[in-house]
Each structure stands twice: as structure tokens, then as C-alpha cells.
Amino acid sequence: MKFKKYFIAFFLALTGFIVLSSCSSDQEITEGNADEALVESAKNYLNGDIVLSTKATMSGVDKTLLATGCPTKFKFQWSGTDKQTFNISLLGFTVGAMGMTINFKCDVKCTELNSWEQKEYSGSGWIKFKGENGSCWGQNEDGSDFDGDGSNGSVVKGSFIQGYYNVNTHQIQFVVSYNMMNVRSDCFLQTIDKNRINNYAAEFKQYEKDLAAYKKEHGIK
Known part of the structure; x- marks a missing residue:
């Protein structure tokens, strides 16, 4: 009986050690640099001003409202000193239902996907990018500035960007x-169309019209 108890305890301890070792190993993979060839390919396409569709939430409430999201202009700028690092900036971001304007910049670093992420983002060509403690500034709903003078934002501890990009499919x-x-932007899975930048103003204007129509139809002020 004692032997059985000892065996079960040993088995549970061994299982826990294996799980912890696996998580530790996976973490090391996550922190490792992405494949240099993939990064170089990303650098050639993922740069400059790019328009993407995003969903914006405040305290978990969707402020974008439309299923298609809001056309949002991001700027991707690669570091001149670190091949694995680039900066993502979002300037003058606002939607009709949000009531405030946000500017945000953050350096992100390319890494490999861990084993769980490789299952979710299957196929070749994927890289992961993440960064934290970006700079954020803008205007509140009443027009007053927060965290900056409109040119250089203050570092916001705990802010972050995390995402995935496929160099083959874009x-x-x-x-x-x-x-x-409690503001958050979600750029849901989509294929980059670099031509959208040429029609950004018209696309955003149409979004504002559709948003107003949606709010009227659903009785939202």
C-alpha cells in the first residue's frame, strides 16, 4: 500500500517536472530571434504606411461597432541598428463612438512562434512580433491633452503590442x-492590401457614414 502511494507521488512529481520543463523550453523558443530570411522578407514588405481594419474597445465594449472594423493607418519603420526590431506607430486614431484621439508608438522585436502558436498559425512563413511599454498621448473627449504635448508621448508601463505576420501570404x-x-485595438487576421493607403481618406469617410447609419438604426447615441 505504501509502495503504491510512493509510486503515485513519484509519478505526479515526474509529470509536473516534465510539464515545467516543456513550458520552460517553449519559453526559450518564444524569446529566440525569428529566422533571419523571414525577417528580411518581412522588412521588404511590412514597411511604411499601411491601412488595416481594426476593432477598438473601451472596457471591453466595442466602439468600432461595424463588423468590418475601422480602417486604420499604421506606420511600420524598421530599426537601423537591430535587424530583428521595428517600430509600429498609430497616429491620430479615433472613431466616432470612441470620443477620444490616441497616438501610440512602440518598438517590437521579431521572435519565433512557440509550439502552441505554430498549431494556431499553421504553414510556413510566420513570424511573431511583440513589444511593451510604448509611448501614448492624445486628447480626451473634452479636448484636453493627456500624457504629452502632441509630439512626444509618455511611456506607458504595461502597454504592449503582440502579433503575427506571414511573409508568404502577407x-x-x-x-x-x-x-x-482600458482602450485596446484588435487588428484581426487579414491580408495586407498596400493599395488601401491610396484610398484611405475616402475609406475612412465611408466608415464614418456607415457608423452613423448603424447607430441611428440601432438607437445608439
Whole structure:
């Protein structure tokens, strides 16, 4: 009987050790640099101003409202000193139902996908990028400035960007957490169309019209 108890205890301890070792190994993979060839390919396409569709939430409430999201202009700028690092900036971001304007910049670093992420983002060509403690500034609903003078934002501890990009298909998905007023932007999985930048103003104007119509139809002020 004692032997059985000892055996069960040993088995549970061994299982726990294996799980912890696996998680530790996976973490090391996550922190490792992405494949240099993939990064170089990403650098050649994922750069400059790119329009993507995003969903914006405040305290978990969808402020974008439309299923198609809001056309949002991001700028991707690669570091001149670190091949694995680039900067993502979002300037003058606002939607009609949000009531505030946000600017955000954050450096992100390319890494490999861990084993769980490889199952979710199957196929070749995927890289992961993540960064934290970005700069955020803008205007509140009443027009007053917060955290900056409109040119250089203050670092917001706890803010982050994490996402995934496929260099072969040009699919992208990432989340921006500003860690301010519970505001978050979700760039859902989509294929980049670099021609959207040429029609950004008209596309955003149409979004505002569709948003107003949606709010009227659903009795939202």
C-alpha cells in the first residue's frame, strides 16, 4: 500500500517536472530571434504606411461597432541598428463612438512562434512580433491633452503590442493594449492590401457614414 502511494507521488512529481520543463523550453523558443530570411522578407514588405481594419474597445465594449472594423493607418519603420526590431506607430486614431484621439508608438522585436502558436498559425512563413511599454498621448473627449504635448508621448508601463505576420501570404494579426482607460485595438487576421493607403481618406469617410447609419438604426447615441 505504501509502495503504491510512493509510486503515485513519484509519478505526479515526474509529470509536473516534465510539464515545467516543456513550458520552460517553449519559453526559450518564444524569446529566440525569428529566422533571419523571414525577417528580411518581412522588412521588404511590412514597411511604411499601411491601412488595416481594426476593432477598438473601451472596457471591453466595442466602439468600432461595424463588423468590418475601422480602417486604420499604421506606420511600420524598421530599426537601423537591430535587424530583428521595428517600430509600429498609430497616429491620430479615433472613431466616432470612441470620443477620444490616441497616438501610440512602440518598438517590437521579431521572435519565433512557440509550439502552441505554430498549431494556431499553421504553414510556413510566420513570424511573431511583440513589444511593451510604448509611448501614448492624445486628447480626451473634452479636448484636453493627456500624457504629452502632441509630439512626444509618455511611456506607458504595461502597454504592449503582440502579433503575427506571414511573409508568404502577407497575412497579419495583432493587438495593441494602451493600458490607458482600458482602450485596446484588435487588428484581426487579414491580408495586407498596400493599395488601401491610396484610398484611405475616402475609406475612412465611408466608415464614418456607415457608423452613423448603424447607430441611428440601432438607437445608439
